[in-house]
Amino acid sequence: MAHGPKPGFSRWLYTTNHKDIGSMYLWFSFAMFLLGGCMALVIRAELFEPGLQIVQPEFFNQMTTMHGLIMVFGAVMPAFVGLANWMIPMMIGAPDMALPRMNNWSFWILPFAFAMLASTLFMDGGAPNFGWTFYAPLSTEYAPPSTTFFIFSIHIMGASSIMGAINIIATILNMRAPGMTLMKMPLFVWTWLITAYLLIAVMPVLAGVVTMMLMDIHFGTSFFSAAGGGDPVLFQHVFWFFGHPEVYIMILPAFGIVSAIIPTFARKPLFGYSSMVYATASIAFLSFIVWAHHMFTVGMPIAGELFFMYATMLIAVPTGVKVFNWVTTMFRGSMTFETPMLFAIAFVILFTIGGFSGLMLAIAPADFQYHDTYFVVAHFHYVLVPGAIFSITAGVYYWLPKWTGNMYNETMGKVHFWLAFVGLNVTFFPMHFVGLAGMPRRIPDYALQFADFNQIASVGAFLFGAAQIVFLFNVVRTVMGGKKATDEVWDDPEGLEWTVASPAPYHTFSTPPAVR
Amino acid sequence: MASESSYYVPEQSRLPIFATIGLFLTAFGAANWINGGSSYIFFIGALAMAGVLWFWFAAVIRENMAGLNSDQLKRSYVWGMGWFIFSEVMFFAAFFGALYYIRTFALPWLGGEGDRGESNMLWQGFENTWPLMVTPDAAVHGDAAKVVGPNDIIDPWHLPLLNTVILLTSSVTVHIAHVFLKKGKRNAFNLWLGLTVLLGALFLFFQVEEYYEAYVHLGLTLESGIYGTTFFMLTGFHGAHVTLGTIMLLIMLLRSVIAHHFKPDDHFGFEASSWYWHFVDVVWVGLFIFVYVLGS
Amino acid sequence: MLKGFDRLFALLATSLPAYSAFAEVEGAERWGVNMTQGVTEVSRTTYDLHMLIFWICVAIGVVVFGVMFYSMWRHRKSKGYRAAQFHESTAVELVWTIIPTLILVLMAIPATKTLYDIYDTGEADLDIMVTGYQWKWKYDYLGTDVSFFSNLSTPRSQVDNQLPKGENYLLEVDEPVVVPVGKKIRFLFTANDVIHAWWVPDLAVKKDAIPGFINDAWTRIDEPGIYRGQCAELCGKDHGFMPIVVKAVPEQEYDAWLNERAAQAAKMRELTEKTFDFDELFAMGEKVYNRNCAACHQPNGQGVPGTFPAIAGSQVATGPLDKHLNMVVNGSSKNPAMQAFGPQLSEVDIAAVITYQRNAFGNEMGDTVQPVDILNFKNKQ
Structure with a gap:
C-alpha cells in the first residue's frame, strides 16, 4: 500500500487510486468545458448581429445541442465527480473509494462516450440538432441518423454516472473513519451523498426515455406518436422527471464546496450546519415533484399547472435558508478575499439572482411570457455558470495547493476571477432583457430590436472565454511548481484533508485517523 | 487478516480499460448495426465485454478466497448491489410511468374526454378503449392507416398466469437454496438452485411462446400502436432481465457444482444473484397486474 | 468549421462598421428591457404579476445583499476585525423559513387567480384553428371556408446580408391572421409535424402546438393594431424563421375581410377546373417554389448535399410524372422532412410547382401539369 504511482502512461490507464482518477475526471471535464465553450462562442459569434454570417441554421442547431449536452454531461458532472474522488476519501478519513476498479471504469467510459457523441458532427446529416432536451418528435421521426449514436452514447455515460454514484454512496456510508458520524461529515460529503441518490434515481429514467426514442425511430413503436395512441408530451414528462433532479445534481455539490470555503475565509464556523443538511435533503426531495414546471405551456390541466407551480x-x-446561512456565516467574521473566496462570494450573489429569476419562472401565468425565451437562457446560465462553474473553480483554487503542494499565483487568480465575473455578467445579464422583450431561444437570427444587447452578450462571451485561458495557465503553472504550500494551506481551515501533508501523499489514511 | 484497518485497495488493474473498450464497441456497434451497418463491431464488443466480466469476477473471487476482503469491503459490495437494483427499479418505473400516463391522460384526450378532449377533432371516430384495438390512425384512415391495432390480446389467465406461478415458485426455491447453503448442505443447495434455474428457463420458454402467439396469430406486435408498444417494451425488458438473472444463477450453480465455491457464511455472489432474482420476480408481479390483468 | 472561424475573426475586426447596416432602424423598441404590457386584460395582469414578483425579489435582494456587503466591508481581517464564533440558532432558522413561506403564499394568490382566468376558454365569439408546420403557420377560421398559410415574407437576401434589413426583419409574413377587436377569440393549436409554440407577447398567449393533440387558449384584444410574435419551441432548421403576425381590426372591417376571403376560396375552387398554359404555370410555380420548397431544396434547386436532395436533375423531377405527384402530394415515405403538401397547397399551386420543378434548374421535361390532374390524382388514392 505504501507505493507511489507507477511511472508512464499505464499509470493513468490502469490506476485504482482515487487521486489519479479525480485528476483525470477534472482534466477531462476541463477539456470538455473548452470544447463546449468553443461551441458557445460559435453561437455567440453568429448572434453577434442580425442576419446569417458564420453558420447556417442546421449547424447552429447542432451547436446549441452539442453545447448543452457537452456542458451538462461532459463538463459539469465529471468535474463534480472529480472533486468527489479527490476529496471525499480525504474528508472522511478513508484510504480510497469503496470500489476502486469500478471507479476507473466509470471514468474511462466518459472519453469514449464523448468521442462517440462528438463523432456525430462528422456523420451524414450532421450531429443531433434538436436541443439538449431533445423533444420528440423532432428527435425521433424528424431526427438525423446520427441520433442512434447519440442515444447509445447517452446510455454508456449514464452507466458511468450510475456506477460513479454507487461508488460514492458506498464510500460515504461504509468508509468513514471511526468517530466520523454522519452529522460530523463536511457539507461537501453530505451534498454529494444526496446528489448520488438523485443520480441513481434519475439516470435510469434518462436511459428509459432514450430507449423509447430508439424504439420509436427504428422499431415502429408509438410512444410519442398520437397516430398509434402515444403522446409527444409523454416524452417531456419522462425527460423532465430525469431533467429536474439533473439540474440539482449540477448544483448540490456546489453548495457543499461553497459551504467549505466561506467559513475558512470568514474564519468563523459555518452557520446552521444541520439546517444546511436538512435544506439540501428538502431540495432533493422537491426536485422529484416539480418537473412539469418546464412544461407549463404544453396544455396541462389546470390542477397539474397549479400543483407544479406551488411545489416549485x-x-x-x-x-433561501442556504443563502441566509452563508450570509450569516460571513456576518461578523474576519474576512479575507483570496481567489476561492472571491469565486464563492460571486457564487452566492449570482446564484441568488438566478434563484430570483427561477422564482419568477415558477409563477405559471408569468411563465407563459418567459417560457422558451432568452429570459430562461439567462436564468439557467445564472444558476449554472456562477453556480456550477464558479463553485468548481473555487474548489480547484481552494484545494489545488493540497493536491500539488504548490500555491497558485494569487494575482493571476484574481485576474481570472475579475475577467470571468465581468465576462459572465456582460454575457448573461442582457439576456434577461432580450428575453423579456420577446426574443425566443434557440434561434440563429433575430429581429432588429434585439441586436444591441446581443452584441454586448457576444463580446462578454469572448471575454469569459479568455478568462479560462488564464485559469488553465495558472493551474498548469501551479502543477509544475511554485511557492510551497503548508500542510494547512489556509488560516486554520476545518477538515481532515488539511491534516495530511501538501501535496497529499499518493495514499492517505491507509489507517483511519482519529476523529474528535 | 480481515480487519477494519486494512481495506483492500487493489493495485493497478487492466480490467476497467478493457471493460471500457468492450462497452464502447458494444454500444457503438449496436448503433452502427441499427443504422444499417454491419453487426461485427457489436458482436466483437459483446464478446470482449463478456470476457472482461469473466476475468473481473474471477479476480474478485480469487481475492476473496485469498482472504483479502475485509467485512468492510464486503459491505461495499452489498451497498453496490443494492443500489444497482434500485437503479433498475427506476428504469422500469419510467416504462410503468409511461403506461400510466398513456392510459390516464393521453388516450382519454385523444378519445374526446377531459381537459384536452378537443384533440378528438383530429381523430374523429376514435374511441378510448384499453386494450387499444383500434388506433387513432386506424379510426381515421381505415385501411390506409400505417399503425393499426392488434386483432386480439394475450389472455392473462393462460400462459401469463402459468408464468406467474413459475416465477413466484422460483423465488421460493431460490430462498430454500439459500437456507440450505447457510446450513452448509451443498447437495440440497445445488438441487434447489438447479430447480430455480430450470424454472427460469421454463418461464423464458413460455414467454417466447407467448410472443410467437402474439406476432403470428394475434397481430400484436411492437408496431400495433401503444398497446403493443407498452406490452412488448415492459414484458421484453423484463424478459431480458430474467435472462440475465437466469444466467447469473446458472453461473452460481456451476461455481458451486464444479468449483465448490461458497461457504455457509460467505457467499455474496450467490446472495446478490438471488436478490436480483427476487427483484425480477417483483417486477413480474407488477407486470401481471398492470399489463396483463388490468390491461385486458 | 475552420472557415467559420476565419470569418468570425474577419467579422470581429469589422464589427462596428457592419453594425451601421441596421443602425438606422428607429424605435423606442431598441434597448427594450422589460416585458410588454400588451393589449389585453390578461397581458396586463401578467405584466403586473411579473412586476410584483420582480419587486419582491428586488426587496429581498436588497436586504440579503445589503447585509452581505455590509459585512464584507466592515468584517474584514485587514481592518483587524476579530471573528465571532456563533454558528447556530434554531429560532433564526425558523424565522427565515416561515417568513419566505408567507411571502410565497402572498405571491401564489394572484398567480392562481390569473391562471384560472387564462384557462377559461369557454364562450368564445370565434374559433381559429392554428396549425404549426415546418416552418409556417396555417390558420383555419372554423365554421367558414377561410383557411390559409402564413409564411415569413422577409426576403432571403436580407437574411444573407445582401440587402439592408427592413424594419420588421423576421417579424413579417405574407398573410397575417386577421381578428376582430373586442371579441373573445379562442385559438385551437395543433401541429402537422413536430411541436411548435404559438407566441404573441402583446396578447400574452403562448401555447404549444403538438402534433395529434389540440390545445386551446383565448384572447380579447382591446385596440386595433399589428402584433408580432414568433414560434417559441425549437422545431428544426427554420425555427427562427416562422413568425406570427396578428392584425386586429374593428369588427366591420373584419367581417368584410372574412367575406372577401370566403369569396376567394370559392374562386380558387373554380380555378381548379381551368386549364392554364405553360408560361402561366411556370410563373406561378416559381412563386410557390420559393415560398414552400426553397428553404430546403434551395432557390437554385441544388439542395443541401447529405441533408436535402437537389431538384435539379433529380430522379423524381425528371422521372415519371406519377412519382413526382406522389412525392409532392403525399410526401416522402423515407424522409419525414419532405412533407405531404397535398393538404397544404391548392391544386393550382401543386400543378404550378410541379410544372416549375420539371422545367427549371436545367430540368427539361417539357410537360405541363394541370390542376385537374392533381385533383384526379388525389381522388384516385
Missing part, C-alpha cells in the same frame, strides 16, 4: 415555489424556501 416551495423550492425557494430551503434554497
Whole structure:
C-alpha cells in the first residue's frame, strides 16, 4: 500500500487510486468545458448581429445541442465527480473509494462516450440538432441518423454516472473513519451523498426515455406518436422527471464546496450546519415533484399547472435558508478575499439572482411570457455558470495547493476571477432583457430590436472565454511548481484533508485517523 | 487478516480499460448495426465485454478466497448491489410511468374526454378503449392507416398466469437454496438452485411462446400502436432481465457444482444473484397486474 | 468549421462598421428591457404579476445583499476585525423559513387567480384553428371556408446580408391572421409535424402546438393594431424563421375581410377546373417554389448535399410524372422532412410547382401539369 504511482502512461490507464482518477475526471471535464465553450462562442459569434454570417441554421442547431449536452454531461458532472474522488476519501478519513476498479471504469467510459457523441458532427446529416432536451418528435421521426449514436452514447455515460454514484454512496456510508458520524461529515460529503441518490434515481429514467426514442425511430413503436395512441408530451414528462433532479445534481455539490470555503475565509464556523443538511435533503426531495414546471405551456390541466407551480415555489424556501446561512456565516467574521473566496462570494450573489429569476419562472401565468425565451437562457446560465462553474473553480483554487503542494499565483487568480465575473455578467445579464422583450431561444437570427444587447452578450462571451485561458495557465503553472504550500494551506481551515501533508501523499489514511 | 484497518485497495488493474473498450464497441456497434451497418463491431464488443466480466469476477473471487476482503469491503459490495437494483427499479418505473400516463391522460384526450378532449377533432371516430384495438390512425384512415391495432390480446389467465406461478415458485426455491447453503448442505443447495434455474428457463420458454402467439396469430406486435408498444417494451425488458438473472444463477450453480465455491457464511455472489432474482420476480408481479390483468 | 472561424475573426475586426447596416432602424423598441404590457386584460395582469414578483425579489435582494456587503466591508481581517464564533440558532432558522413561506403564499394568490382566468376558454365569439408546420403557420377560421398559410415574407437576401434589413426583419409574413377587436377569440393549436409554440407577447398567449393533440387558449384584444410574435419551441432548421403576425381590426372591417376571403376560396375552387398554359404555370410555380420548397431544396434547386436532395436533375423531377405527384402530394415515405403538401397547397399551386420543378434548374421535361390532374390524382388514392 505504501507505493507511489507507477511511472508512464499505464499509470493513468490502469490506476485504482482515487487521486489519479479525480485528476483525470477534472482534466477531462476541463477539456470538455473548452470544447463546449468553443461551441458557445460559435453561437455567440453568429448572434453577434442580425442576419446569417458564420453558420447556417442546421449547424447552429447542432451547436446549441452539442453545447448543452457537452456542458451538462461532459463538463459539469465529471468535474463534480472529480472533486468527489479527490476529496471525499480525504474528508472522511478513508484510504480510497469503496470500489476502486469500478471507479476507473466509470471514468474511462466518459472519453469514449464523448468521442462517440462528438463523432456525430462528422456523420451524414450532421450531429443531433434538436436541443439538449431533445423533444420528440423532432428527435425521433424528424431526427438525423446520427441520433442512434447519440442515444447509445447517452446510455454508456449514464452507466458511468450510475456506477460513479454507487461508488460514492458506498464510500460515504461504509468508509468513514471511526468517530466520523454522519452529522460530523463536511457539507461537501453530505451534498454529494444526496446528489448520488438523485443520480441513481434519475439516470435510469434518462436511459428509459432514450430507449423509447430508439424504439420509436427504428422499431415502429408509438410512444410519442398520437397516430398509434402515444403522446409527444409523454416524452417531456419522462425527460423532465430525469431533467429536474439533473439540474440539482449540477448544483448540490456546489453548495457543499461553497459551504467549505466561506467559513475558512470568514474564519468563523459555518452557520446552521444541520439546517444546511436538512435544506439540501428538502431540495432533493422537491426536485422529484416539480418537473412539469418546464412544461407549463404544453396544455396541462389546470390542477397539474397549479400543483407544479406551488411545489416549485416551495423550492425557494430551503434554497433561501442556504443563502441566509452563508450570509450569516460571513456576518461578523474576519474576512479575507483570496481567489476561492472571491469565486464563492460571486457564487452566492449570482446564484441568488438566478434563484430570483427561477422564482419568477415558477409563477405559471408569468411563465407563459418567459417560457422558451432568452429570459430562461439567462436564468439557467445564472444558476449554472456562477453556480456550477464558479463553485468548481473555487474548489480547484481552494484545494489545488493540497493536491500539488504548490500555491497558485494569487494575482493571476484574481485576474481570472475579475475577467470571468465581468465576462459572465456582460454575457448573461442582457439576456434577461432580450428575453423579456420577446426574443425566443434557440434561434440563429433575430429581429432588429434585439441586436444591441446581443452584441454586448457576444463580446462578454469572448471575454469569459479568455478568462479560462488564464485559469488553465495558472493551474498548469501551479502543477509544475511554485511557492510551497503548508500542510494547512489556509488560516486554520476545518477538515481532515488539511491534516495530511501538501501535496497529499499518493495514499492517505491507509489507517483511519482519529476523529474528535 | 480481515480487519477494519486494512481495506483492500487493489493495485493497478487492466480490467476497467478493457471493460471500457468492450462497452464502447458494444454500444457503438449496436448503433452502427441499427443504422444499417454491419453487426461485427457489436458482436466483437459483446464478446470482449463478456470476457472482461469473466476475468473481473474471477479476480474478485480469487481475492476473496485469498482472504483479502475485509467485512468492510464486503459491505461495499452489498451497498453496490443494492443500489444497482434500485437503479433498475427506476428504469422500469419510467416504462410503468409511461403506461400510466398513456392510459390516464393521453388516450382519454385523444378519445374526446377531459381537459384536452378537443384533440378528438383530429381523430374523429376514435374511441378510448384499453386494450387499444383500434388506433387513432386506424379510426381515421381505415385501411390506409400505417399503425393499426392488434386483432386480439394475450389472455392473462393462460400462459401469463402459468408464468406467474413459475416465477413466484422460483423465488421460493431460490430462498430454500439459500437456507440450505447457510446450513452448509451443498447437495440440497445445488438441487434447489438447479430447480430455480430450470424454472427460469421454463418461464423464458413460455414467454417466447407467448410472443410467437402474439406476432403470428394475434397481430400484436411492437408496431400495433401503444398497446403493443407498452406490452412488448415492459414484458421484453423484463424478459431480458430474467435472462440475465437466469444466467447469473446458472453461473452460481456451476461455481458451486464444479468449483465448490461458497461457504455457509460467505457467499455474496450467490446472495446478490438471488436478490436480483427476487427483484425480477417483483417486477413480474407488477407486470401481471398492470399489463396483463388490468390491461385486458 | 475552420472557415467559420476565419470569418468570425474577419467579422470581429469589422464589427462596428457592419453594425451601421441596421443602425438606422428607429424605435423606442431598441434597448427594450422589460416585458410588454400588451393589449389585453390578461397581458396586463401578467405584466403586473411579473412586476410584483420582480419587486419582491428586488426587496429581498436588497436586504440579503445589503447585509452581505455590509459585512464584507466592515468584517474584514485587514481592518483587524476579530471573528465571532456563533454558528447556530434554531429560532433564526425558523424565522427565515416561515417568513419566505408567507411571502410565497402572498405571491401564489394572484398567480392562481390569473391562471384560472387564462384557462377559461369557454364562450368564445370565434374559433381559429392554428396549425404549426415546418416552418409556417396555417390558420383555419372554423365554421367558414377561410383557411390559409402564413409564411415569413422577409426576403432571403436580407437574411444573407445582401440587402439592408427592413424594419420588421423576421417579424413579417405574407398573410397575417386577421381578428376582430373586442371579441373573445379562442385559438385551437395543433401541429402537422413536430411541436411548435404559438407566441404573441402583446396578447400574452403562448401555447404549444403538438402534433395529434389540440390545445386551446383565448384572447380579447382591446385596440386595433399589428402584433408580432414568433414560434417559441425549437422545431428544426427554420425555427427562427416562422413568425406570427396578428392584425386586429374593428369588427366591420373584419367581417368584410372574412367575406372577401370566403369569396376567394370559392374562386380558387373554380380555378381548379381551368386549364392554364405553360408560361402561366411556370410563373406561378416559381412563386410557390420559393415560398414552400426553397428553404430546403434551395432557390437554385441544388439542395443541401447529405441533408436535402437537389431538384435539379433529380430522379423524381425528371422521372415519371406519377412519382413526382406522389412525392409532392403525399410526401416522402423515407424522409419525414419532405412533407405531404397535398393538404397544404391548392391544386393550382401543386400543378404550378410541379410544372416549375420539371422545367427549371436545367430540368427539361417539357410537360405541363394541370390542376385537374392533381385533383384526379388525389381522388384516385
